[in-house]
């Protein structure tokens with residue numbers, strides 16, 4: 001592997017939320033896996049390094065999918081006429097139970113990893129299923145593909161059918177074993193994954209809190225997604241004032257436990273304050289929020305409040321793995337929110353959506369999602385000559401057309417300094 005090289009092309013990224021940095025016909029230098037800088041003329045010290053010239057194409061930071069269920073990819077686009085809780089019972093749980101069988105898991109995860117590899121996504125925070133062997137195989141496939149991801153073995157010890165439920169003891173023992181067995185991947189790391197409060201007893205959550213502190217791993221779950229789910233959590237956890245407390249009481253809500261929560265469609269003032277105080281990441285998944293009739297998350301307000309926000313496909317609540325599609329869905333949902341719910345908060349812009357899709361979600365992985373020096377070298381090359389027009393477009397307009405019109409397949413892709421194709 002070349003440790004120092006450059007890409008040449010039209011560089012577009014968002015160092016600040018809502019502001020595009022544009023460097024036409026410029027060099028992006030990679031040194032030891034990280035960005036060394038962006039230059040319009042290659043400095044003397046880099047003379048002679050290999051340069052991959054992408055001509056007039058656009059080069060963007062790799063995209064981040066902050067919330068996706070690999071174990072649901074097989075039925076994406078199906079069963080979309082139900083609300084969340086019925087949809088889980090009738091679609092998600094039966095499909096996920098099939099991952100007990102290793103040959104099924106192998107076939108399904110190969111399809112998922114291949115789709116992720118050829119998408120604009122370089123990093124993702126992924127739910128697998130309950131099953132430890134299948135989860136480890138998914139981690140291995142992602143590692144071999146060169147995709148630096150977090151992957152979670154899901155925990156569930158209540159409120160699901162017998163065929164997709166562990167005992168508390170089993171769930172904790174399997175999670176410990178999985179954490180021990182997942183330490184030697186190069187790029188892929190484990191993330192604790194209690195499915196959501198209705199699926200996990202207090203004893204399981206307390207045990208996961210202890211494992212979090214022992215292994216120092218991050219955690220992901222779902223929060224305040226759908227009104228019927230939230231009412232159920234209130235019944236299950238009478239001692240809590242809001243849903244987020246059901247996680248926080250076990251030390252599983254940010255602070256020393258890096259946390260990403262999907263959705264936060266209905267988070268109230270107190271919950272939002274705790275999310276902010278504890279630095280919890282919000283994974284906004286607009287397509288899923290529409291499909292399973294959850295609502296319209298106040299994402300623009302979250303940005304204005306200084307919350308940490310990224311985008312998620314939430315496949316298979318969302319039907320599409322493309323984070324470009326998540327960007328347009330986020331923008332369109334925010335327009336409906338402005339029109340129908342809150343006329344004081346304007347809609348999201350393309351640069352804000354690009355920020356969430358790259359640097360916003362990337363921050364969960366460290367210095368990821370930008371071309372500023374020191375950032376991990378993740379990049380995708382987009383060819384918009386496949387989107388013909390008679391107009392001469394500015395770089396901003398070309399970005400906008402890619403976001404709205406592209407099939408989501410980059411022509412080249414780099415993650416953590418390595419060329420994947």
Ligand code: GUN
Pocket residue numbers: 069084088092195196222225288314317
């Ligand atoms: N809440 C608990 N499990 C799930 C899931 O699989 N998808 C979504 N969208 N929400 C959930």
Ligand code: FE
Pocket residue numbers: 067069222262314317
């Ligand atoms: Fe989800």
